[in-house]
Each structure stands twice: as structure tokens, then as C-alpha cells.
Amino acid sequence: MIRRIPPKGYLTALAGVAALIAPLVMNDLTFLMRMMLAAIVVTGLSLLMGYAGQASLGQGAFVAAGALTVALGTTRLGLPPLAVLLAAPLVAGAFALLVGPPLLRLRGHYLAFGTLALLLIVQTAMSAFDGLGGAFGISGIPPFGVGSSIFVGQLPYVYLALGCLAVVLVLTHRIVHSRFGRGVRAFAGSETAAESAGVPVMRSKVTIFAISGMYAGLAGALSAFFTPYVSSDSFPAVESFTYVIMAVVGGLGTVWGGVAGAVLVSALLQVLNTVSSQPGLPPTAGPIMQYATYGALLVLALLFMPRGVVSSLDGAFDRVAARRRAGEPA
Amino acid sequence: MLHIDDLVVRYGSAVAIDGLSLHLEAGEMVALVGPNGAGKSTLINTITGLVPPASGSVRCEGRVAQVPEGRQMFADMSVEDNLLLGGWSIRNRDLTEVFDLLPDLAGLRRRKAGRLSGGQQQMVAVGRALMARPDLLAIDELSLGLAPLVVAELAEHLRVLNRERGTAVLLVEQEVGLAFDVCARACVLEAGRVVASGPSASVAESDAVRRAYFGDLAADETKAEAVR
Amino acid sequence: MTELFTYLVSGIALGSSFALIGSGFVVVHRVTRVVNFAQGSIAVVGGMLSATLLDGLLPHGLAEPLAVVICGAVGLAVGFLALGRRGTPPLISLIVTLGVSMLISAAIIWLWGQDPVSPPGLDGSTTLLGVTVERQRLLVVGATVLAFTGLALFFSRSYVGKALTASASNPFAARMVGIDVRRMGLLAFALAGMLGGLAGVLVAPTNAVSFYSDLPLALSGFAAAVFGGLVSPLRTLVGGLGLGIAGQLTAGYLNGSYQTEAALLLMLVIMIARSSTFVHEEAK
Numbered sequence: 001m002i003r004r005i006p007p008k009g010y011l012t013a014l015a016g017v018a019a020l021i022a023p024l025v026m027n028d029l030t031f032l033m034r035m036m037l038a039a040i041v042v043t044g045l046s047l048l049m050g051y052a053g054q055a056s057l058g059q060g061a062f063v064a065a066g067a068l069t070v071a072l073g074t075t076r077l078g079l080p081p082l083a084v085l086l087a088a089p090l091v092a093g094a095f096a097l098l099v100g101p102p103l104l105r106l107r108g109h110y111l112a113f114g115t116l117a118l119l120l121i122v123q124t125a126m127s128a129f130d131g132l133g134g135a136f137g138i139s140g141i142p143p144f145g146v147g148s149s150i151f152v153g154q155l156p157y158v159y160l161a162l163g164c165l166a167v168v169l170v171l172t173h174r175i176v177h178s179r180f181g182r183g184v185r186a187f188a189g190s191e192t193a194a195e196s197a198g199v200p201v202m203r204s205k206v207t208i209f210a211i212s213g214m215y216a217g218l219a220g221a222l223s224a225f226f227t228p229y230v231s232s233d234s235f236p237a238v239e240s241f242t243y244v245i246m247a248v249v250g251g252l253g254t255v256w257g258g259v260a261g262a263v264l265v266s267a268l269l270q271v272l273n274t275v276s277s278q279p280g281l282p283p284t285a286g287p288i289m290q291y292a293t294y295g296a297l298l299v300l301a302l303l304f305m306p307r308g309v310v311s312s313l314d315g316a317f318d319r320v321a322a323r324r325r326a327g328e329p330a
Numbered sequence: 331m332l333h334i335d336d337l338v339v340r341y342g343s344a345v346a347i348d349g350l351s352l353h354l355e356a357g358e359m360v361a362l363v364g365p366n367g368a369g370k371s372t373l374i375n376t377i378t379g380l381v382p383p384a385s386g387s388v389r390c391e392g393r394v395a396q397v398p399e400g401r402q403m404f405a406d407m408s409v410e411d412n413l414l415l416g417g418w419s420i421r422n423r424d425l426t427e428v429f430d431l432l433p434d435l436a437g438l439r440r441r442k443a444g445r446l447s448g449g450q451q452q453m454v455a456v457g458r459a460l461m462a463r464p465d466l467l468a469i470d471e472l473s474l475g476l477a478p479l480v481v482a483e484l485a486e487h488l489r490v491l492n493r494e495r496g497t498a499v500l501l502v503e504q505e506v507g508l509a510f511d512v513c514a515r516a517c518v519l520e521a522g523r524v525v526a527s528g529p530s531a532s533v534a535e536s537d538a539v540r541r542a543y544f545g546d547l548a549a550d551e552t553k554a555e556a557v558r
Numbered sequence: 559m560t561e562l563f564t565y566l567v568s569g570i571a572l573g574s575s576f577a578l579i580g581s582g583f584v585v586v587h588r589v590t591r592v593v594n595f596a597q598g599s600i601a602v603v604g605g606m607l608s609a610t611l612l613d614g615l616l617p618h619g620l621a622e623p624l625a626v627v628i629c630g631a632v633g634l635a636v637g638f639l640a641l642g643r644r645g646t647p648p649l650i651s652l653i654v655t656l657g658v659s660m661l662i663s664a665a666i667i668w669l670w671g672q673d674p675v676s677p678p679g680l681d682g683s684t685t686l687l688g689v690t691v692e693r694q695r696l697l698v699v700g701a702t703v704l705a706f707t708g709l710a711l712f713f714s715r716s717y718v719g720k721a722l723t724a725s726a727s728n729p730f731a732a733r734m735v736g737i738d739v740r741r742m743g744l745l746a747f748a749l750a751g752m753l754g755g756l757a758g759v760l761v762a763p764t765n766a767v768s769f770y771s772d773l774p775l776a777l778s779g780f781a782a783a784v785f786g787g788l789v790s791p792l793r794t795l796v797g798g799l800g801l802g803i804a805g806q807l808t809a810g811y812l813n814g815s816y817q818t819e820a821a822l823l824l825m826l827v828i829m830i831a832r833s834s835t836f837v838h839e840e841a842k
């Protein structure tokens with residue numbers, strides 16, 4: 001019997017090839033970089049929102065933690081770039097483990113606001129304490145490099161980010177399909193039911209929270225090397241909201257939801273940017289369209305496509321596969 | 331006055347009520363018995379309009395009010411407020427009738443409903459239903475979790491209600507003895523259909539009830555006979 | 559000493575608006591279990607509307623109530639979108655309200671631009687207990703007291719108010735007695751819209767609002783509501799006043815820019831300290 005490659009496999013391969021070629025072809029690498037970093041953050045957020053059923057409106061707090069690790073580690077402590085890059089997700093994860101347990105005792109909307117509050121507090125701390133950058137932020141972050149070879153230009157960073165994204169996706173896939181992942185999915189539905197089935201609810205929630213924090217920290221570290229400057233303005237609340245939008249659009253609780261959401265929303269924003277900077281439109285057109293799009297995306301996506309793009313596509317694939325199977329000769 | 335014809339009700343993909351027909355005359359007291367999962371609560375909820383039918387019809391010439399399973403109090407509100415809200419559908423805020431019928435409630439009116447005993451809450455639930463001046467009282471599990479004395483008192487209130495106001499009663503009950511005692515007519519529900527119906531005395535003896543509550547003893551006996 | 563008094567007064571005035579916004583959160587949450595992120599945006603709309611109406615269109619006393627009513631309508635629209643179809647989980651509704659608040663921000667920029675707006679308030683000051691107090695501040699406090707009294711009376715004495723509380727307390731039983739729970743939810747959103755609008759109208763003369771004010775206002779309002787456990791308007795009032803006063807004192811005696819953050823930290827602490835109570839409340 002010939003095993004057909006599932007259509008999902010084709011898509012994944014296609015995406016991989018496109019991702020490898022894109023940096024060579026596109027000229028706005030900053031856009032591409034930001035999109036990939038967002039994908040990393042949102043993959044983690046999608047896990048948190050989709051599996052643990054918790055909304056975080058302030059993932060930027062953990063992005064900041066990762067970025068600060070890199071900024072402080074290189075400029076103040078003189079550590080080698082590779083070391084701080086590996087340390088950043090660990091620091092962010094530790095931060096999440098620290099604030100997670102108390103925050104996660106709050107359900108639903110309390111957690112959402114709690115993480116937002118956390119982000120704002122982190123921002124304030126960064127601008128208040130000179131040790132964390134103070135009013136001017138931290139600049140002079142050295143370029144990334146291993147040993148004696150140093151990154152030159154933007155392209156190597158983009159491939160580094162791509163590599164990290166690939167690692168993140170593989171990791172997420174393993175998590176989702178592990179026994180742990182199945183246990184978490186159980187309690188997204190009903191915590192009391194899962195608890196009586198032996199799933200350690202609180203511990204699982206904290207773990208997922210920490211994982212999403214680690215992903216965010218990794219993205220923060222990469223961005224610190226890429227834009228070699230970190231300040232309290234680098235992590236506005238709007239950006240954290242954008243992560244939520246991307247997670248919702250892409251599909252909560254799926255492996256590829258982060259990537260799908262990041263790509264779709266970033267592309268949409270880029271289109272808007274171009275449109276709103278056309279001559280003849282008022283200068284406020286930009287922010288208006290941006291906010292209007294964010295808002296419309298969230299509202300429309302949640303009301304009409306609540307499972308997000310990936311899940312809806314998945315559903316469509318399953319239906320196609322089922323039809324194919326039904327059409328096969330007995 | 332209650333006409334249910336070929337009713338089908340679904341919960342998702344499961345069929346809770348499977349082609350059920352039932353008729354109730356004005357002023358009748360009818361018991362509805364059957365094992366767990368037979369669809370009794372679903373039927374009550376459909377009659378009072380909380381659950382939509384998939385097909386078939388439910389027609390009632392008059393108002394229906396429900397005394398729900400588990401009392402379903404507005405726990406942080408006072409007894410008085412609970413009663414007042416019972417009259418919402420007809421904007422009835424006059425408590426005198428209910429206090430006449432259930433005088434104990436008058437003494438409880440300021441108490442928080444959530445703090446009352448089970449029996450008291452059940453009385454509030456009945457009073458709340460009565461505020462809608464119903465022609466049919468649909469009661470889901472009157473005796474659940476209540477002491478026998480309390481239940482007997484409530485049952486007597488129901489009899490008085492039926493005698494003096496002519497209010498019809500549809501009583502869903504696990505406690506078969508209570509059900510047949512209070513109601514003249516009975517129906518047995520099994521897997522979403524009526525499998526037996528008639529005067530309570532004869533239904534009480536029927537195979538259907540025995541089967542529903544005690545398992546298929548008759549069939550077991552026949553098998554045992556055949557082996558011997 | 560007069561310095562302390564000034565901070566107290568401005569703290570109470572600011573805190574009143576937090577309390578009003580917070581009570582909007584409470585009203586909506588009690589009935590629908592949804593947290594309405596757009597509360598802050600509606601307050602901003604209220605402030606800006608009153609500025610526009612007072613600018614030659616209507617006099618004091620007419621412009622403000624009209625602005626409040628319009629905000630009620632905005633709240634109703636938010637409710638329609640947030641409640642969505644039957645069975646929308648509250649967390650989804652929260653994010654929908656986040657989206658709606660962004661739509662409102664877009665509308666604000668479109669209608670009023672990006673600069674802060676401050677409507678004219680009541681001029682002049684009077685002396686109270688030997689100290690000079692601005693009339694505007696007194697108005698804020700007076701209006702807030704009236705609003706909260708009205709709210710309390712509404713929920714405890716009026717039939718509709720009781721129906722609203724019942725919808726929150728036991729939605730099944732509410733439907734059973736014939737209450738249209740969805741309509742009650744929309745009513746709650748409209749009421750919250752008016753409360754938010756009133757907050758904006760009252761606070762804008764002394765603290766100018768712009769499209770980015772919605773976030774700190776929403777957060778402070780939410781913090782006040784958290785203090786009331788998202789269910790008690792009275793405790794929300796206390797929480798709001800406390801936050802306002804604490805913020806002003808921080809601004810005056812320590813450093814001005816950390817008001818919101820101090821409030822947030824306080825909110826986080828309170829939320830966590832009370833988290834066991836929340837579990838009990840959520841379970842209902």
C-alpha cells in the first residue's frame with residue numbers, strides 16, 4: 001500500500017523552503033526579522049492560551065527579560081554573546097516561574113490584567129533604575145558571534161532567528177503530542193475534571209507559562225542583538241496586544257498557529273502601512289487604520305473564526321482526507 | 331390542556347426525548363417516573379421553554395411554571411426577592427397569595443435564600459413558581475435530598491393547591507411511592523419515551539415500573555425457570 | 559498641611575473616576591461574567607464628547623448628560639459584539655472587548671485627532687472647612703456619590719435591578735422565571751457605558767484625555783473593581799478612592815510618573831492576596 005504524504009506535509013515543506021529563500025529575496029529584513037520573532041513569541045502564547053486556557057496581555061514582560069539579559073550580560077558583564085543568548089530564555093523562564101504561581105492562581109481575566117500590570121511594572125522599572133537602562137536605555141550591544149566569527153549585516157541574524165524558530169516549532173510539536181500535552185489539553189476544558197483524573201493542574205499551568213516565557217525571552221534576546229538597543233520603550237503594551245491578535249488569528253493551541261498568525265498579521269500591517277502613507281491621506285490615517293485593523297481582526301476572528309486559521313485549515317484538510325478515503329475502492 | 335405530540339429533543343448528538351406524546355387535562359395531577367437518564371428533566375425543561383424541541387410539538391393552554399431540580403435559588407438574594415422574581419413574566423409583585431398558601435414563607439421573607447435549609451428552599455421554589463399564577467406546575471424531583479416529613483408537608487401543600495386553585499401538577503419523581511401517592515395518574519418514561527401510562531394504582535404494579543426501577547426481574551425469572 | 563489636603567482632594571476626585579469606571583466593570587461582570595476591556599476607551603469618549611458638545615453646541619448641564627447617554631449607546635454596541643452568539647466563553651468576550659477598544663481608539667483618532675483634549679469644567683473655587691477647593695472637584699465628588707447611591711438603589715430596590723442581579727446569581731433560574739438573560743447582559747453593558755462616560759466627563763476637565771489614556775484608565779478602574787471582588791459597587795468605590803489618593807500622594811511626595819504603576823502593584827498584591835476568595839466566587 002502506498003502511503004500518501006499528507007497535504008500538511010507538503011505545506012510544511014513548502015513553508016520551509018519559502019522561509020529559507022525569503023531572506024535572500026526580500027530587501028526589508030527588519031520586517032522579516034520582526035515577523036519571525038513575533039512568531040516565536042506567539043507560538044508560546046498560543047500554547048498558553050490554547051492549552052492552558054489563560055490569556056496573557058503582557059507577554060512583552062518576558063520578551064523584555066530576555067532582551068535585558070542580553071543587554072546587561074554583554075555590556076555590563078562582558079559575557080560572550082552565545083552564552084547570553086542561551087541564558088536569556090532561561091532567565092525569562094525563571095522570571096515566569098517566579099511570577100507564575102501567584103498570578104496563575106487568578107483565573108481568566110484576572111490573569112490577563114495581571115500580566116498586563118506586570119508588563120507595565122517592568123517598563124517602569126526599566127526607566128526608573130539606571131541599572132536597567134534608565135531614561136536612555138542600554139546601547140552598544142555587541143554583534144552576535146561565536147568564537148572569532150562575528151555576524152556582519154542583518155542577514156545572519158535572520159537565519160539565526162529562523163533556526164531558533166525551527167527549534168521552537170519542533171519543541172512545541174513534541175510538547176503538544178506528549179503525555180504532558182494531552183494532560184494539559186484535558187484541563188483546558190474542565191479543571192476539576194482533570195484534577196480528579198490525576199492531572200497536576202497548577203504545576204502544568206506554571207510549566208506552560210514558563211515555556212511561553214522562555215520562547216518570549218528567546219525572541220527578546222534575538223531582538224536585542226538585532227537592534228542593538230534596549231529601552232523601556234522597546235516593549236509597548238500595544239505590541240503585547242498584537243501578539244494576542246496574532247495568536248487568535250493563527251489558531252490557539254496549535255503548533256503552527258504562531259507562525260500563521262505572525263505572518264498574516266504582519267503582512268496585513270505592512271499593506272496598511274503602504275496604503276496609509278499614500279499621498280493625499282492625512283497623517284492620522286496610519287494609526288487609525290492600524291488600530292481599526294487590530295480591532296476588526298480581533299472582533300471578526302473571534303466571532304467568526306474562533307478556532308483560528310490553522311485549526312480551520314486543519315478541519316478543511318481533515319474533510320478533504322475523509323472524502324478521499326470515502327472515495328477509495330473498498 | 332398540555333398537549334405533547336411526537337416530541338423529539340436532542341442534547342448535541344444524543345437524543346434525550348425520542349418521540350414522546352403526553353396529554354394532561356386541566357386540574358390533573360400526573361406523575362412522571364422512570365430511571366435516571368430517561369429524559370424526565372429534559373421534558374420538564376422543554377415544557378417550560380428552556381430547551382427547544384428538535385421536532386414535534388408542545389402546546390399548553392395556560393401558563394406553566396417550573397420547580398426545578400435542586401431548587402436553583404438566587405442564593406444571595408432574599409426570599410422575598412426570589413418570590414418577586416418568580417412573578418417576572420407577568421409582572422406580579424403581589425406576595426399575599428403565596429403567603430396565604432405557604433404561610434411559613436412569610437416568616438422567612440428577609441432571609442438570604444442561600445442560607446435556608448433544603449426543605450425551606452424547596453418551599454421558596456414552589457412559592458416562586460406560584461408567583462407566575464400558573465395553570466400547570468411542573469416539578470422536577472420534589473423530594474431530592476429532603477427529609478420525609480418535609481416532603482410530606484410539601485406534598486400536602488400541592489394537594490391543597492390542586493383542590494382549591496385547580497392548578498394542574500406534573501410531578502417528576504424518583505420516589506415512586508410519593509409520586510403515586512400524590513398523583514392520580516402516572517406515566518413511566520424510559521429512554522425518552524412513555525412506556526406505560528394510566529391510573530397510578532395500576533401503573534405501580536406494571537412490568538414497566540418494575541423493569542425501570544428494579545431491572546428486568548421478570549425476564550430473569552423466566553430464564554431461571556427454563557434452566558430448571 | 560494644605561498640601562496634604564490638596565493631594566487628598568485631587569486624589570478623591572481622580573479616584574472617583576476610577577471608581578466609576580470600576581463600577582462599570584462590576585456591573586457587566588456580575589451579569590455576564592465578562593470583563594469589558596473597553597471601559598477605559600468609553601471614558602475617553604465621554605470626556606471628548608463633552609468637550610465637543612460644550613464647544614458652542616450645548617451649555618453646561620445639558621452637554622454632560624448627553625455625552626453620558628451617548629456613551630451608554632456605545633456601551634450597548636460593545637455589548638452586542640462582546641456577547642456575540644449564545645455560548646461565547648467569557649475569556650473570548652474579554653479579548654473581543656480588547657478588539658473593540660482598539661476600534662474605539664481608531665474612531666477617537668479619526669474624530670478628535672491624537673492630541674489630548676480637556677473640556678472646560680466648572681470655574682472658580684469655594685472655601686470648604688477653611689480651605690479653598692475647586693468647584694470642579696466638588697462636582698466630581700458629588701456626582702460620584704449620586705451615581706453610586708443611584709446604582710445601589712437600582713440593584714436593591716428596582717425590579718429590573720433585581721432581575722439583573724438574578725441573571726448574575728443564577729442564569730438558569732433567571733431564564734426559568736422568564737428573564738431574558740441576554741437582554742439583561744446588554745442592559746448591563748449600556749449601564750456600564752454610562753458609568754464610564756460619566757467618569758470621563760468628570761475627570762477630563764482636570765486631567766486631559768487622549769486616545770492612549772484608555773489603558774491607564776481601564777487598568778485603574780479594573781484595580782478598583784478588583785478591590786470590590788468584581789461584584790461589590792461599594793467596595794469598588796472604596797478601592798477607587800484609595801487608589802486615587804494613593805496615586806496622588808505618590809505623585810506629590812515621591813515621584814509623579816509612577817502613579818499608575820503604584821496602583822498596578824497594589825492591584826496585583828490585592829488580587830493575589832484575595833485569590834482564594836476569587837476561586838470561591840468564580841465557582842458560583
